[in-house]
Structures are given as C-alpha cells and as structure tokens.
Amino acid sequence: MFGLELSFIWAGIIAFAVLVYVVLDGFDLGIGILFPLAKDEGERDVMMNSISPVWDGNETWLVLGGGGLFAVFPLAYAVVMPALYMPITLMLLGLVFRGVAFEYRWRTERWKRLWNIGFFGGSVTAAMCQGIALGALVQGIEVADRAYAGGWWDWFTPFSVLCGIAVTVGYAMLGATWLNMKLEGRIQRQMRGIAWPAGIATVVCMVLVSLWTPFLDEVYFGRWFAWPTALFSGIVPILVALAAAGLFFGLQRHYEKRPFLCAQAMFVLGFIGIGISFYPHIVPPSLTIVEAAAPDESLAFALVGTVILIPMILIYTAYAYWVFRGKIDPAEGYH
Amino acid sequence: MFDGFSAELLARFQFAFTVSFHIIFPAFSIGLASYLAVLNALWLRTRNETYLTLFEYWKKIFAVAFGMGVVSGIVMSYQFGTNWSVFSDKAGPVVGPLMAYEVLSAFFLEAGFLGIMLFGRKRVGPGLHMLATGMVAFGTLLSATWILSVNSWMHTPAGFAMNDVGQFVPVDWWAIVFNPSFPYRLVHMVLAAYLTTALVVGAVGGLHLLRDQKNEAASTMFSMAMWMLIVVTPLQIFAGDAHGLNTLEHQPAKVMAMEGHYDSHPDGAPLILFGIPNPEEKRIDYAIEIPKLSSLILKHDLNAPLDGLDTIPDDEEPPVAIVFWSFRIMIGLGLGMLGLGAWALLQRVRGRLYDTPMLHRAALAMGPAGFVAVLAGWITTEVGRQPFTVYGLLRTSDSLAPIAAPAVAASLTAFIVVYFFVFGAGTYYILRLMNKPVPVGAREDLRDEGPIRTAGITPATQIKARKEDGNVRA
Numbered sequence: 001m002f003g004l005e006l007s008f009i010w011a012g013i014i015a016f017a018v019l020v021y022v023v024l025d026g027f028d029l030g031i032g033i034l035f036p037l038a039k040d041e042g043e044r045d046v047m048m049n050s051i052s053p054v055w056d057g058n059e060t061w062l063v064l065g066g067g068g069l070f071a072v073f074p075l076a077y078a079v080v081m082p083a084l085y086m087p088i089t090l091m092l093l094g095l096v097f098r099g100v101a102f103e104y105r106w107r108t109e110r111w112k113r114l115w116n117i118g119f120f121g122g123s124v125t126a127a128m129c130q131g132i133a134l135g136a137l138v139q140g141i142e143v144a145d146r147a148y149a150g151g152w153w154d155w156f157t158p159f160s161v162l163c164g165i166a167v168t169v170g171y172a173m174l175g176a177t178w179l180n181m182k183l184e185g186r187i188q189r190q191m192r193g194i195a196w197p198a199g200i201a202t203v204v205c206m207v208l209v210s211l212w213t214p215f216l217d218e219v220y221f222g223r224w225f226a227w228p229t230a231l232f233s234g235i236v237p238i239l240v241a242l243a244a245a246g247l248f249f250g251l252q253r254h255y256e257k258r259p260f261l262c263a264q265a266m267f268v269l270g271f272i273g274i275g276i277s278f279y280p281h282i283v284p285p286s287l288t289i290v291e292a293a294a295p296d297e298s299l300a301f302a303l304v305g306t307v308i309l310i311p312m313i314l315i316y317t318a319y320a321y322w323v324f325r326g327k328i329d330p331a332e333g334y335h
Numbered sequence: 336m337f338d339g340f341s342a343e344l345l346a347r348f349q350f351a352f353t354v355s356f357h358i359i360f361p362a363f364s365i366g367l368a369s370y371l372a373v374l375n376a377l378w379l380r381t382r383n384e385t386y387l388t389l390f391e392y393w394k395k396i397f398a399v400a401f402g403m404g405v406v407s408g409i410v411m412s413y414q415f416g417t418n419w420s421v422f423s424d425k426a427g428p429v430v431g432p433l434m435a436y437e438v439l440s441a442f443f444l445e446a447g448f449l450g451i452m453l454f455g456r457k458r459v460g461p462g463l464h465m466l467a468t469g470m471v472a473f474g475t476l477l478s479a480t481w482i483l484s485v486n487s488w489m490h491t492p493a494g495f496a497m498n499d500v501g502q503f504v505p506v507d508w509w510a511i512v513f514n515p516s517f518p519y520r521l522v523h524m525v526l527a528a529y530l531t532t533a534l535v536v537g538a539v540g541g542l543h544l545l546r547d548q549k550n551e552a553a554s555t556m557f558s559m560a561m562w563m564l565i566v567v568t569p570l571q572i573f574a575g576d577a578h579g580l581n582t583l584e585h586q587p588a589k590v591m592a593m594e595g596h597y598d599s600h601p602d603g604a605p606l607i608l609f610g611i612p613n614p615e616e617k618r619i620d621y622a623i624e625i626p627k628l629s630s631l632i633l634k635h636d637l638n639a640p641l642d643g644l645d646t647i648p649d650d651e652e653p654p655v656a657i658v659f660w661s662f663r664i665m666i667g668l669g670l671g672m673l674g675l676g677a678w679a680l681l682q683r684v685r686g687r688l689y690d691t692p693m694l695h696r697a698a699l700a701m702g703p704a705g706f707v708a709v710l711a712g713w714i715t716t717e718v719g720r721q722p723f724t725v726y727g728l729l730r731t732s733d734s735l736a737p738i739a740a741p742a743v744a745a746s747l748t749a750f751i752v753v754y755f756f757v758f759g760a761g762t763y764y765i766l767r768l769m770n771k772p773v774p775v776g777a778r779e780d781l782r783d784e785g786p787i788r789t790a791g792i793t794p795a796t797q798i799k800a801r802k803e804d805g806n807v808r809a
Contacts, residue, residue: 053449071431082416
C-alpha cells in the first residue's frame with residue numbers, strides 16, 4: 001500500500017545523503033587537490049588542520065550513500081557496483097591514502113613528502129573516480145536478469161571523463177573558497193586567486209555536461225527541452241549563473257563567506273539538474289526507483305530510525321563545525 | 336600473479352584479506368576508546384596528572400589506529416557490491432538495513448565526536464569533552480553491535496521469508512536482529528576487543544617498566560591492564576564455551592571441524608588435543624586424544640553420542656584443516672592470557688607487580704596475542720560457515736558478482752600492495768609512538784632511593800633482574 005511512497009521517500013533520503021557528501025567532502029577533497037600549491041610545510045599544516053577535526057564525519061556520508069543504497073535499493077547496488085568496479089575500487093584506494101595521510105603526515109619527518117603526495121594523489125584519484133562514476137551512471141548501465149550485463153570498460157567514455165574533470169575542478173573551487181574563508185595571509189590571497197580559474201573551469205564544465213547530457217538519452221532530452229517541463233528545468237541554469245556571478249563578485253570584493261556559499265550553491269544546483277534528468281530512474285535507463293526497491297518491510301524498518309537519527313547527526317555535525325569555527329590558529333592541533 | 340584461480344576464489348581471497356586487515360583496527364579501537372573514556376573520567380574525578388598523561392599518550396595511538404580502521408572499513412562497505420553483488424541483491428533486504436543503522440547510529444557518532452575528542456579539549460568545557468570521549472567509545476560498541484548482528488544473521492538466519500525473485504525478505508525484525516547466535520557472538524567479540532587492548536596496554540606498560548621501574552604512568556597502565564586481563568579472561572573463556580555450545584546447536588558441521596571429528600562417536604567422543612587433519616583420508620593423523628572429554632564439554636555427559644562430518648554431505652563440509660588449526664591457536668592464546676593474568680595477580684598480591692622484569696617481558700611478548708587470537712577466532716567462525724554465505728541457504732559460489740577473474744585479480748593485487756604499504760607504515764608509526772617514553776614523574780612509594788625491598792626474594796634474582804633491566808635500557 002505504501003510501497004510507492006516509501007521507495008520515493010528513500011530515493012529522496014539517498015539523494016540527500018549523496019548531496020550532503022558532495023557538499024561536505026567536496027571541499028575536503030579540494031584541499032587535497034590544492035595541496036601541492038602551498039609554499040611550505042607550515043602552510044600545508046594549516047590547510048590540513050582546517051579540516052582535520054571534521055573530515056571523518058564528512059566522509060561518513062559516502063558510507064551512508066553506499067550503505068543506504070545497499071539497504072533499500074539492493075538491486076541497484078548489486079547492479080551499479082560491478083558496473084563501476086574499477087572506478088569504485090580506485091576511489092577506495094585513493095581514499096585509503098588520503099585518509100591515513102591525516103595522521104601519518106604528522107608522525108614522520110623523513111617521509112612527510114610521501115604522505116603529502118599521498119594526500120594529493122588520493123584526493124585527485126577519489127575526485128576523478130567519483131566524477132567518472134557519476135558520468136557512467138548518467139550515460140546508462142546495461143542490466144539483464146537482475147545483474148550488470150555490460151562490458152568491463154563501459155564506464156570509460158569521453159562523457160564520463162569529462163564528468164571526472166568537472167568534479168575535480170569543482171572540488172578544487174570548493175576547497176579554494178573554503179581556505180579563503182578559514183585561512184589568513186599569503187595562502188589566503190593565493191587561494192582567492194586560484195578560486196577564479198577553478199570557478200571559471202567549473203562553469204565551463206557544467207555548461208559542457210549540461211549540453212551533452214540531453215543527447216545521451218531521449219528521456220533526458222524530453223526532460224530538458226519538451227514543453228512544459230523545460231520551463232521548470234530552465235530555472236536551474238539561470239540559478240547556476242546567478243550563483244557563479246555571486247562567487248566571482250564575492251572574490252573580487254574579498255568577501256570571505258559568500259564565495260564559499262555560492263560555490264556550494266553551484267554544486268547543489270548541478271545536483272538538482274542531474275536529479276531532473278534521472279527521475280524516476282535509479283539506474284538509468286534500466287531500473288526505476290520502484291523496481292530496485294527492497295520490500296516494504298525493509299524500507300519501513302530502516303525509515304523509522306533514519307528520520308530520528310539524521311536530524312541528530314545534522315545537529316551534532318553542526319555543533320562540531322561550530323566548535324571549530326573561525327580562522328585557523330597555526331599553533332593549534334593535537335599533534 | 337593469480338593465473339588459474341577462479342573469480343570466486345579470488346573474490347574470497349580479497350574479502351578474507353581486506354576483512355582480516357580491517358578487523359585488527361576495530362578490535363583495538365573498541366577497547367582503546369573505552370580505555371580513553373575511563374582515563375578521561377579518572378582524570379576529571381581525581382585530577383591526578385598521570386591519567387591525563389596517559390590519555391594524551393594513548394590518544395595519539397588511537398587516532399592512528401582509528402584512521403586505519405575508518406579507511407579499511409569504507410572499503411568493506413563497498414566490497415559487498417563490487418564482488419558479492421548477488422549476495423547483496425538477495426540478502427540486502429535483510430542485512431542492508433542493519434548496516435545502514437550501523438552507519439547512522441554508530442559510525443557518524445564516532446566520526447562526529449572524534450574531532451572534539453582529539454582537538455577540542457581547549458575549545459569546549461571538560462564536561463563536553465568528556466561527553467565527546469564517551470560518545471566515541473559508545474559509538475565503537477554500538478558499531479560492533481550492529482555489525483555482529485549482521486554477521487550472526489549470516490550464520491544463524493532467522494525471521495525471514497523468501498520472495499519469488501529469490502530475495503530474503505524480512506518478516507520479524509526482532510528475530511533478525513536478535514538471531515540465535517548474536518548475543519554469544521557479540522559478548523565474545525567485545526570481550527576479545529577489551530582483551531586485545533589490555534594486552535597491548537600491558538605490553539607498553541611492561542616495556543616502559545623494563546626501562547624504568549619507577550615510571551608512574553607505566554605502572555598505572557600496567558596495573559590497569561593486568562586487572563583487566565585477570566577479570567576478563569575467565570569471563571571470555573566462559574563466553575567462548577557458551578558460544579561453542581550455541582554453535583553446536585545451530586552449526587554442528589563447524590564444531591565437528593573445530594574438534595576434528597571426521598567420524599561419528601555413538602558412545603562418547605574423545606577430545607582431540609593435537610593432530611594433523613588429513614582431508615583426503617578424512618581422519619586426523621597422529622591424534623592425541625582424551626577419551627570422552629569432547630562429549631563431556633559439548634554435551635555435559637561422558638557417554639553422549641556426537642555426530643561427525645560423516646553425517647554431512649561432502650559438498651557442505653567446511654575446510655577442516657583451517658578451522659581445526661585456527662581454533663587451537665585461539666584456545667592456546669586464550670590460555671596464555673589466563674596464565675599471564677594469573678601471574679600478574681600473584682605478583683600483585685606479593686606486592687611485586689612493578690619489579691618483576693620477567694613478568695613485564697612476558698607481557699611484552701603477549702602484546703600481539705590478542706590480535707592473533709581475534710584473527711584465529713574469525714577464521715574459525717567464518718571458514719567454518721563455508722561453503723555458505725547465509726548458512727544452509729545461500730552458497731558462496733551463488734553469491735558472487737558477475738565479474739571476470741582478471742578484474743578481481745587486478746584489484747586484489749592492488750589491495751595487497753596498498754594495504755601492506757599503508758598499514759605497514761601505520762603500524763610502524765604506532766609502534767614508534769608506543770616506544771616513546773611516557774613523560775611523568777616517579778611513583779611515590781619508590782621515589783626515595785632507600786634499600787631495595789627484599790621480602791620473599793633472594794638478592795641473586797634481584798641482581799639478575801636489574802642486570803637484564805640494564806640490558807634492555809641499553
């Protein structure tokens with residue numbers, strides 16, 4: 001009776017988890033991507049310390065996205081993971097290097113450079129792979145008999161690589177605007193300078209992806225260009241343009257918070273744009289949200305706790321950010 | 336590197352390899368998180384600087400171990416899909432929500448409060464810092480609870496039905512979460528985590544006592560660890576025995592493999608202490624047995640009949656040799672822990688806990704024993720479940736993703752190389768942190784350099800002990 005409603009509620013929750021992941025871990029990964037640009041180890045220290053207390057929580061949303069998919073859309077999970085076997089595995093290995101760098105970097109002098117490279121390389125790899133996985137999902141996954149039926153290299157196409165680049169430069173933009181907000185002095189000025197090309201590159205990538213996507217699938221094309229849905233869909237690019245304008249204006253005026261918030265808004269809008277293309281599929285073009293959903297008993301059981309726990313998580317996550325608010329004190333840290 | 340292996344075997348290798356690496360860190364961080372919470376609470380209560388010093392000392396070690404646990408855990412959460420997608424599709428409706436609850440209730444809690452625990456002492460009040468430390472510890476325990484519920488359900492499935500596409504469908508969530516082996520497995524694992532940590536803390540305390548018998552922080556951690564050992568080891572033996580009886584009830588084939596009973600024993604089974612399993616001939620070579628003891632332990636009756644693997648179809652028989660050996664390793668190490676705890680208790684009663692270098696050396700040697708025992712225990716229970724992923728219902732060979740062997744081989748190779756490199760480095764950093772002296776003053780009772788107490792010991796051993804102490808220091 002509630003099957004339809006429950007599976008759609010869950011699709012919304014998973015989408016929310018992935019969005020929160022992108023919003024939170026995006027600038028985290030961006031800092032890794034920007035890591036080699038710092039002048040010296042002292043600057044790298046403050047860059048890393050600007051996220052050290054919160055990155056663990058940020059990354060957990062990725063586990064919720066994957067774990068949630070497993071819990072309530074097991075068929076989608078079972079189809080997507082083998083289809084994206086290589087990018088997912090590479091992303092995980094990238095995250096391994098990046099995650100341990102947070103601790104190891106402070107534990108050694110001789111090998112510090114190695115963990116700097118690990119932090120940078122892991123972040124770039126993870127960002128690229130996330131974009132490629134997204135692109136591969138958007139362009140469609142072949143399914144037969146409740147299993148992935150495509151080839152081993154299907155995920156690797158010009159479109160997915162473009163998405164990989166888009167996510168990487170976008171994360172760099174988020175990281176640069178975050179550091180503009182959290183740091184001071186030379187490094188802040190440098191990051192403000194870098195936010196410009198990163199922002200421009202992100203806008204270019206978003207335009208390219210947006211122009212390409214409708215031609216991947218008739219459904220997408222209809223969603224974006226058929227009347228009257230085009231009216232609603234058209235709002236998204238306009239808002240993206242406004243957010244981008246806010247970003248560049250804020251950078252020019254040396255605002256600290258606004259560029260970061262505008263950059264985040266660009267990501268949220270891009271995410272909504274993908275959602276417009278996707279609906280009502282969870283694995284286009286083969287599986288819809290309803291088809292991939294677990295039985296109602298699973299959806300209802302998991303939902304009860306989720307509606308209680310997610311607000312609690314958001315509250316204590318916000319509290320942790322509040323505790324570590326303001327500019328980074330170069331002398332602080334527990335190491 | 337892996338030519339000639341099937342995709343199934345490679346996927347099993349990969350899972351076994353990554354889960355074995357992963358389990359090391361939770362086994363350590365569950366106990367260490369609780370230890371840190373206790374130290375922090377003791378510091379707040381007594382304002383004794385030693386507790387704060389110990390908290391700061393172990394906090395750094397915890398942070399490195401926790402970081403490794405997080406990243407290896409993220410790998411695990413995705414591997415269900417990449418390598419075992421058919422299992423994910425079929426069992427997902429039951430085990431998926433439990434794993435989602437683990438993330439929502441436990442993982443977020445640990446990760447969210449970890450930052451405040453590590454970096455926030457100066458930014459929040461002592462009460463909130465204590466709360467954060469407690470939440471991290473609570474999160475690790477909650478995490479273990481959910482994960483062991485999932486794992487136990489795969490061993491003793493309950494509360495489900497099958498639908499027309501072959502999925503396990505939940506019917507009774509209470510029965511699923513509290514499935515028959517869950518309470519036993521949870522208690523056994525949490526106690527194992529506490530023992531593992533106690534052994535590590537004891538080893539570090541022992542190491543620093545060998546260097547300086549008067550180091551107060553070293554004395555405190557050694558004493559706390561030895562108390563833990565003598566209290567928890569007997570509990571663990573009791574819990575392990577209860578778990579074994581539960582396994583006999585629900586997974587008899589596993590117990591047959593653990594005990595090495597290839598043949599049925601209609602009038603009382605012997606306990607095989609040692610021997611070499613011979614899978615071809617289906618017998619234990621060179622067995623050293625105690626007649627009737629296996630029946631007494633498992634059925635509390637000397638003459639109770641006990642079935643052997645000859646009652647199980649060949650294609651449902653777990654790999655006997657692995658289970659047989661890993662079980663004996665676990666038991667042997669458990670007895671070693673009991674011995675160490677008892678010895679420490681004896682020396683404590685004699686008032687010589689801090690000046691018995693042999694004891695400190697033994698504690699140092701036993702430092703890694705918890706990890707080995709945990710791994711051996713996991714191998715026993717997981718290999719003993721084979722050839723099933725969901726016991727009796729879903730075969731491992733039917734759980735596999737449609738992935739080509741070369742792909743699994745490539746990712747397996749990558750995981751092996753990366754894990755040995757990354758976690759090897761992490762282990763090295765942890766060992767180096769542990770090797771650092773604990774910065775704290777000397778114990779009051781030994782601070783004056785008066786005559787060495789000689790009650791109950793001969794001067795000769797005293798001199799010898801001091802000499803060895805000197806060697807260690809050098």
